[in-house]
Amino acid sequence: MHSFKELSEKFEQQFSKRQFPDQPSNLYDPAQYILGIGGKRVRPVLCLLGNELFDEVHQDAYHAANAVELFHNFTLIHDDIMDKAPLRRGMPTVHTKYNDSAAILAGDVMLIHSYEYLNKINSKIRTKIVQVFNKAAREVCEGQQLDMDMEQKQPEQVDFTDYVNMIALKTSVLLAASLQMGGIIGGGSEGNQKHLYEFGKHVGIAFQIQDDYLDAFGDPEKFGKKQGGDILINKKTFLLLKALELCTPAQRKHLHGLMDTNPDNKVEEVLQVFRDCRVDEWAEKEKELFSMKAFEHLDSIAVLSSRKQSLRELADFLLTRQH
Amino acid sequence: MHSFKELSEKFEQQFSKRQFPDQPSNLYDPAQYILGIGGKRVRPVLCLLGNELFDEVHQDAYHAANAVELFHNFTLIHDDIMDKAPLRRGMPTVHTKYNDSAAILAGDVMLIHSYEYLNKINSKIRTKIVQVFNKAAREVCEGQQLDMDMEQKQPEQVDFTDYVNMIALKTSVLLAASLQMGGIIGGGSEGNQKHLYEFGKHVGIAFQIQDDYLDAFGDPEKFGKKQGGDILINKKTFLLLKALELCTPAQRKHLHGLMDTNPDNKVEEVLQVFRDCRVDEWAEKEKELFSMKAFEHLDSIAVLSSRKQSLRELADFLLTRQH
Numbered sequence: 001m002h003s004f005k006e007l008s009e010k011f012e013q014q015f016s017k018r019q020f021p022d023q024p025s026n027l028y029d030p031a032q033y034i035l036g037i038g039g040k041r042v043r044p045v046l047c048l049l050g051n052e053l054f055d056e057v058h059q060d061a062y063h064a065a066n067a068v069e070l071f072h073n074f075t076l077i078h079d080d081i082m083d084k085a086p087l088r089r090g091m092p093t094v095h096t097k098y099n100d101s102a103a104i105l106a107g108d109v110m111l112i113h114s115y116e117y118l119n120k121i122n123s124k125i126r127t128k129i130v131q132v133f134n135k136a137a138r139e140v141c142e143g144q145q146l147d148m149d150m151e152q153k154q155p156e157q158v159d160f161t162d163y164v165n166m167i168a169l170k171t172s173v174l175l176a177a178s179l180q181m182g183g184i185i186g187g188g189s190e191g192n193q194k195h196l197y198e199f200g201k202h203v204g205i206a207f208q209i210q211d212d213y214l215d216a217f218g219d220p221e222k223f224g225k226k227q228g229g230d231i232l233i234n235k236k237t238f239l240l241l242k243a244l245e246l247c248t249p250a251q252r253k254h255l256h257g258l259m260d261t262n263p264d265n266k267v268e269e270v271l272q273v274f275r276d277c278r279v280d281e282w283a284e285k286e287k288e289l290f291s292m293k294a295f296e297h298l299d300s301i302a303v304l305s306s307r308k309q310s311l312r313e314l315a316d317f318l319l320t321r322q323h
Numbered sequence: 324m325h326s327f328k329e330l331s332e333k334f335e336q337q338f339s340k341r342q343f344p345d346q347p348s349n350l351y352d353p354a355q356y357i358l359g360i361g362g363k364r365v366r367p368v369l370c371l372l373g374n375e376l377f378d379e380v381h382q383d384a385y386h387a388a389n390a391v392e393l394f395h396n397f398t399l400i401h402d403d404i405m406d407k408a409p410l411r412r413g414m415p416t417v418h419t420k421y422n423d424s425a426a427i428l429a430g431d432v433m434l435i436h437s438y439e440y441l442n443k444i445n446s447k448i449r450t451k452i453v454q455v456f457n458k459a460a461r462e463v464c465e466g467q468q469l470d471m472d473m474e475q476k477q478p479e480q481v482d483f484t485d486y487v488n489m490i491a492l493k494t495s496v497l498l499a500a501s502l503q504m505g506g507i508i509g510g511g512s513e514g515n516q517k518h519l520y521e522f523g524k525h526v527g528i529a530f531q532i533q534d535d536y537l538d539a540f541g542d543p544e545k546f547g548k549k550q551g552g553d554i555l556i557n558k559k560t561f562l563l564l565k566a567l568e569l570c571t572p573a574q575r576k577h578l579h580g581l582m583d584t585n586p587d588n589k590v591e592e593v594l595q596v597f598r599d600c601r602v603d604e605w606a607e608k609e610k611e612l613f614s615m616k617a618f619e620h621l622d623s624i625a626v627l628s629s630r631k632q633s634l635r636e637l638a639d640f641l642l643t644r645q646h
Contacts, residue, residue: 027468078431082424101405101471104427106402109464110436112457117439119453123446130442134435141432147349148424 004314007048009059012040013063014190019070019113030098030106031113034073037091041180044069049314050182051195053307063117064129064181064212071112072174075140077107082148121185129181143169157234172204188301193295195206197310202294203315210244211318212237216271217280220295228267234259238286239279240293246277255274291319324534324630325347327637330380334364334388342393342436353429357589358530360414361562365641366501367392372634373505376626386440387504388453394456395497398463402429405519436531444508452504459500466492478559478567486564487528511624518620526638532610533642535560537595538602550588557582561609562602567624569598577598614642 002010019035020028044065051061080093081086081103087093095103114133121129146166150158179200183193203284212230216239220227243250251273258266258273274280294315298308327331342358343351367388383507402408403416404426410416418426433565435634444452469489473481502523506516535553539562543550553560568574581596597603617638621631 012557024465024468024472027465027601063447074431078427082427100423102399102468104405107626108397109461111431111434112464115453119450123450126449127442130438132443134439137435138432141428141435142347143349145347145425147427149347149349176424190618244465255417 001054001310002048002057004045004317006050006312008041008089010057011044011048011062011069014062014068015041015044015069019066020109026098026102027105027109030077030094030102031073031110032061033066033097034077034088034106037089039064039069039073039089039304041186043048043072043174046178046200046314047160047182047185048310050179050188050268051186053196053303053311054183054186054192058185060121060125060185061182063120064133064185065178067114067117067133068178068181070110070117070173071091071137071140073109074107074114075144077103077110079144080149122248125184128184132177132180132184139169139173139199143167143171146170147162150236155234155240158236158241158267160241160245160298163236164239167208167238168205171208172201175204176200190302195300199294199297199301199311199315202290203318204299205260206287206290206294207318209238209283209290211282211285213287216274228271231267231270232262239274239283242282243274243277243279246279246282247273248277249275291315324372324375324633325380326496326563326633327368327372327640330368330375330494331364332387333380334367334371334392336368337385338364338389338392339513342389343432349425350428350432351420351546352584353400353417354396354433355428356420357400357411357417358392360412362390362396362412365501366497369498369501369523369637370375370505370508372637373502373511375511376519376624376630377506377509377511377515378460383444383448384505386443387508388455388501390437390440390456390499390502391497393433393440394460394463397430397433398467399436400426400433402467405467406467431441448507451507454499455503455507456553458497462496463550464490466496469493469514473559476626478563480494481559481564481566483564486559486561490531490561490567492504492529494531495524498527499523501561511626514518515624522620522624522634522638524614525620526641529610529613529617530641532561532606535562536606536610537602551594554590555585562606565605565609566597566600566602568606569602570640574630610642 015035018032022028047065047068048057048061049315050055076088077094080088081095081100085093086096091097093103094106098106113132118126118130118133122191143166147170150166151162176197180193180197183196186197212249215230215237216228220225222305230240234240244255245254253272255273263269295312298311298315301308339356341355343354345351359544370388370391371380371384372441374380399411403411404418404423408416409493416422416426417429420427425574429646438453441449441456467483470493473486473489497521500523501584503516506519511519538553539551539559541550553563558561568576570578578593578596586592618635621634621638624631
């Protein structure tokens with residue numbers, strides 16, 4: 001059994017070699033560039049951990065892990081174009097460093113390349129692996145579209161359940177699918193795969209709630225981001241949507257005034273409303289709820305508890321981080 | 324044995340049903356839209372014809388054909404964004420009718436969907452099918468990038484061999500791969516697959532030379548396009564590149580003057596230079612050369628000549644069209 005850190009190093013060792021041909025350089029350099037600017041490689045390592053839950057890590061798990069990481073980076077490139085984001089991991093985004101066309105095409109070729117890795121997997125399990133991968137891939141696209149659809153709406157027009165669904169599609173299903181693909185490769189039963197998937201999905205949602213919470217209430221020195229970044233741009237977060245649901249008409253009016261006029265003390269004023277309608281407490285409880293469900297699913301997986309240690313540690317790390 | 328027209332109808336019958344879920348409509352409607360505005364479906368039918376060259380058309384050939392047609396339409400959507408093209412098949416392009424983000428994402432989901440079809444193919448031949456598909460898919464991306472790279476260059480800076488290579492990647496390899504995938508499904512030998520691939524590749528290049536020729540010298544009433552459309556926008560075509568290679572220094576200077584100043588009689592003046600340096604005759608010969616090679620490869624396929632009838636007719640139709 002390996003820790004997250006150990007598997008992370010094993011993954012990086014084989015992934016960090018150049019993934020693409022040299023030419024045409026205007027196609028492949030942008031693709032290689034985004035792979036080179038880091039990232040925590042959570043998804044591919046989840047795939048390896050999902051495998052090791054049931055059996056020794058198989059070469060197929062590396063193929064699946066590579067596919068997942070390529071897919072994830074493809075979505076980052078295309079999402080950054082759509083969101084007109086200038087920076088990613090503190091570095092210029094692909095479309096900023098190169099141009100939109102290069103970024104579109106580099107993303108495309110990375111997606112194709114991910115299927116090249118999947119095509120190396122033992123044919124006995126490949127059909128199922130590709131089904132799980134494709135389902136998640138489609139859902140990530142759906143999540144991105146739903147996110148863009150919601151951006152066009154006023155916060156009150158966004159149904160809270162729809163928002164949770166969007167977040168799940170955009171951020172959680174790929175974590176879940178990575179675990180499940182590992183589980184399939186490790187020989188886990190259908191039932192165990194299902195629990196593994198749900199574990200990943202619930203961890204992902206809990207993580208997103210925590211991320212929203214830390215942006216608002218976290219210690220900026222530990223969190224590494226400016227406090228209230230989401231508030232400044234009126235981003236629809238778990239906190240804002242829930243606040244608008246829980247607050248009084250007077251508080252709602254005040255919130256809208258702050259969002260419309262952007263006063264200097266906007267962040268502290270919005271945070272005060274959040275506290276007044278106890279959205280901070282709600283978020284902590286909600287995160288706990290999703291975490292608890294996640295761990296229930298992990299507990300339900302029918303393997304020795306000791307085999308679950310690395311996944312438990314990883315989830316604990318992800319869900320208690322203050323930075 | 325079926326004709327192109329018969330297989331085309333069979334293909335359309337199963338392909339014309341809605342390919343995507345209804346929701347999120349902003350994701351899937353753009354994808355469905357481009358499938359609905361037509362196209363000749365040459366690539367998928369080549370896949371069916373490649374199959375029927377060796378055996379009865381198998382359901383797997385429809386899966387591969389659907390994948391190829393989805394892939395082709397995905398490239399059209401993304402290429403149109405990069406080329407800022409307003410129209411496609413006389414209709415608004417996807418990014419014009421919707422927006423760039425919707426077009427990027429619709430293309431992405433179509434590419435994913437194409438692998439869903441490939442994943443239904445008999446696992447005994449699927450590895451090879453996906454390899455052929457992926458190689459062509461990567462090459463189409465490479466061709467598009469090389470095309471964009473060449474656009475940044477002066478015509479004289481473009482090496483003619485590089486140009487032929489770019490055209491082959493951008494337009495021919497998918498035709499070739501479609502035929503080969505059909506050949507694999509039909510049970511054709513490696514050698515026969517190779518000839519089938521080369522047949523498709525050479526037909527594609529001959530077709531492109533003819534397309535460039537007709538744009539310049541074709542009867543606009545039959546061709547359906549304004550004569551000299553390529554000349555008006557200084558597009559790098561087989562004709563322009565070869566003319567610059569064959570012409571005298573004085574003719575080159577004249578050509579550059581016309582390209583720089585865009586006079587009213589630009590088209591007829593450029594055509595006169597083309598005729599003076601016999602680029603029209605060269606193009607006809609070059610097209611003949613590639614056609615001949617194509618048919619040599621078709622002849623070399625070790626099946627009864629009668630089985631090749633539909634492919635021969637299709638190539639004849641594509642390469643003698645005046646419209």
